[in-house]
Amino acid sequence: MDISTKNPEEAPPPTPEPFAAAQQRTARGATRPGDRIFLGLSRGSGILLLVIMAAIAVFLTYRASLAISKDHANFLTTFEWNTNLLPPKFGIAVLAFGTVVSSIIAMVIAVPIAVAIALFTTHYAPRKLRGPVSYVIDLLAAVPSIVYGLWGALILVPHMVGLFGWLNDFFGWTGIFSWDEGAPRSMLTVGILLAIMILPIITNVSREVFRQAPQMIEEAALALGATRWEVIRMAVIPFGRSGVISASMLGLGRALGETMAVATVLSPDFIIHASLLNPGGGTFAQNIASKFSEATPDGRDALIASGLVLFVITLLVNGAARLIIARRAEYSGANA
Amino acid sequence: MKLQRMNRRALTLGALAVSGALALTACGSDDNGGTATGTSSSSANASSIKCDNAKGQLLADGSSAQKNAIDAWVKAFSQACGVQINYKGGGSGAGVTSFNQGQLAFAGSDSALKPEEVTASKQVCSGGQGIDLPMVGGPIALGYNVPGVDNLVLDAPTLAKIFDSKITKWNDAAIKKLNPSATLPDLKIQAFHRSDESGTTDNFTKYLIATTPDNWKYSGGKAWQGKGGQSAAGSAGVAAGVKQTSGAIGYFELSYVGDGVKAVSINTGAAAPVAPSTESATKDIAAAQVVGTGSDLTLKLDYKTKAEGAYPITLVTYEIVCDKGNKAATLPATKAFLTYIASEDGQKLLSTIDYAPIPDAIITKVRSTIAGLS
């Protein structure tokens, strides 16, 4: 749990707000009752927010420590989740593996496509198409995750059979893409579904970044006879790189914590499979959702401990993303 | 009070939402009995149900094995008494856990309470403890989805090997030997098991352990232990998985068989293989013995039966209530509901929906126990 204490250092420095600072004196000097009440109310809700966060963190850590002290196996390396055994044995190895693998698959698929769509809306699409395309992408973002889950389980899974057979035929020898013809409720399907779900957020942030790329440089490059691709490669992508990275991190944060879409599609077990195509594995969030109702109080603590690990991981990822955004804001500010 | 402008809009929105919801509450209806095309002969039963000032709503959770039976009972009971019974088939493990946290009026479970669970229940039942009342019997069918194969016959060792990923093809020699006349395809076997903790898993693996310990070397329990295969949550999830996957086999209650899913007949060593049915399961359950102490009526089933026409893989699912110290608010309704489902009418309903009634000798004990609940 020493990881969590490191996090404050990861915090992006809040951007200075000139007017807030300038008005600080007047705020301090305020003696009118109206001002005091209003300040009290707004500060109170800020503090309330902190209290809630602190309560969640303290409570999760406390519960997790209870669970880990009762664990008769190594919490980090054990390949099973039997909290109802006497003594209980559980570990997060499979969950951590599954969470990371499904998110990596999602990123590998989503990031290039998202960047391409962002470029499409800023540089390629006919002007008339740009608005509708952005709208379509926002539409993807608005679909609730349970609907993705339903669609994934009933439509995507049956449609993956052909693709899986194909991957097995051509790449089965690698071991990663070997397939025993089970229903395709596997990590790869989960990864593809997650990719569709995180596509909008990466696209939207990247689009904003690309839109800000300095027009002058692009025009200069075009005037020198560069093709559109060369302009993008030399002027737009270098400018937007850090923005794309932070956008991807935000998407990764979402993929790591996704629950229902994984729970409906995946056929879970507690084994690390070399093949991405064979059903099995699990993720933190999916495991909590499917095991929670039947868990005894101790088992519940164990799930909370796994939730804490997920919490810390998403925290690190989101923190890193914010840090990159904050850095970028500084240097682009100098440019503009 | 000081937040006029800013919050006016938010408040308007909130008020709109709330008043909209309130306005909506006037026009909805719970009454859809007319459209339901259930199998229950509810109108005939309604007259014999004694409501005994039962009212309000009951929360219950547990075994998904008895979900279909409870659905049918609830339909008849709530039409007669107006009591709403909210039974969520979240699995036996979930039912027992929530019951021991005091969230439920009763729980459904396919496995009797373990000693430590009984101890935990004493905190919820002031002055008493949780007891197991056998209420629904039924065969655990092994449903399969193999194109072109009807009347599949398997025995315990073969089943154990299939579910432990030792037999992986449908045209395996061991299966061929049991089905000499069938044309078995060269298809991989997709064995489905439960991903949640389940009494059905517990009973199925108990059968394997009792009959073929050499091929099933696991300790048993509600959590699945076998190697390989695919998993799904709830009997409904396993049934849906089998239905959608060619070459699949899975275990669930008989009521989930049908619609493309066929049931395996078991070669028990009797003269002819036994198919799962209400009658064949009743025959096996008739041999069950009460092993619970006091008001607890835990049964011990005979998995090794070789009797003609007795289906060996059965389960008896229990309702779990407090013998003393049930919550006063829910006690009348709980008692009335349990009295109904243990009654002759309630038990008669079972055989029409693929479950097996509890033998007379045992159900009379159940009835007297229910009468003494407090």
Added chain:
Amino acid sequence: MSNAVAAEKPTSTLQGATLPNWSPYAIAGGSIVLAVLIGLVGSLDSKIQWGLIAAILFVVGTYVIAARVEGSRQAKDRIATSLVWVAFLLAVVPLVSLLWTTISRGVKVLDVYFLSHSMGVVGDTEPGGGIYHAIIGSLEQVGLATLIGAPIGVLTAIYLVEYGSGALSKSVTFFVDVMTGIPSIVAGLFILSLMLMWDLGPSGFAGSCALAILMMPVVVRSTEEMLKLVPNELREASLALGIPKWRTILKVVLPTAIGGITTGIMLSVARIAGETAPVLLLVFGNPFINNDPFSGAQASLPLYIYQQFAQSAGSGAAYDRAWAASLTLIAFVMILNLVARGIARWKAPKTGR
């Protein structure tokens, strides 16, 4: 006409040979035809494979043809263009499929009866029943969550922008970021253990609390952005007239930013309306109508969809209900989104009076 123009171009010495304008369409058409042929001949039954083959053929075909006619630099440009188009189409396919399935299968049972009746005593696999109870549950839970979350979020944002510059505001800013990343299931866990501690049964209000936790950081973030957009001159002018700061905020700053703030709140409402995981743990689910969010089990739309899916046993009737409920939920979220966008456009921050 344009073909003729394109054909004339190569005569100029300043410009190399170029493909005619219609060539991308021709190559796209050709690769689709070829992919269908390959699919039919190779008897590939998955349409996904057909699409992938067509996409690969399109990209490769574009490159080969462009490289022969126009040279490698132009070919690279063409390949980038074709890749971008392929990526766009790849993203559209799942969306179209999702919307098409939801609408075509959802309308089967979606009617007035479905919207005005609960599941009542209808069994899992039987046809019939409706989502009225789930709609009530969702509206009440989301409404309560908004009543809790929105004021706290907006006030916190006011504190951060208008008052804060000390250690407190820094830590609030940091923890708001942290809170944005809370997986929804963890928020559910937190409320559930509070419930168990105080021995409370499941209720809609418990769900609201978890949803409010998820909503607050989103509201804070969007409100903060909107307040920062309000020009400082407005504040200074108001303060210079001797108006107290709280009145300045209420009468000048907030009205200027109200459009953006409302949009932010509505978008966050749209987000929590689709949350399943915390609701799954907290409200229990209920096939009957329960109008009281403060006591007793309630249903909610996302939870209803999940239950219809999970307990269906593959029954078509249950899947139809799940799709119809999905359609209702998507429609609700879309309407909220559209209205929010409308308000944002209509009430875009004014820069002066």
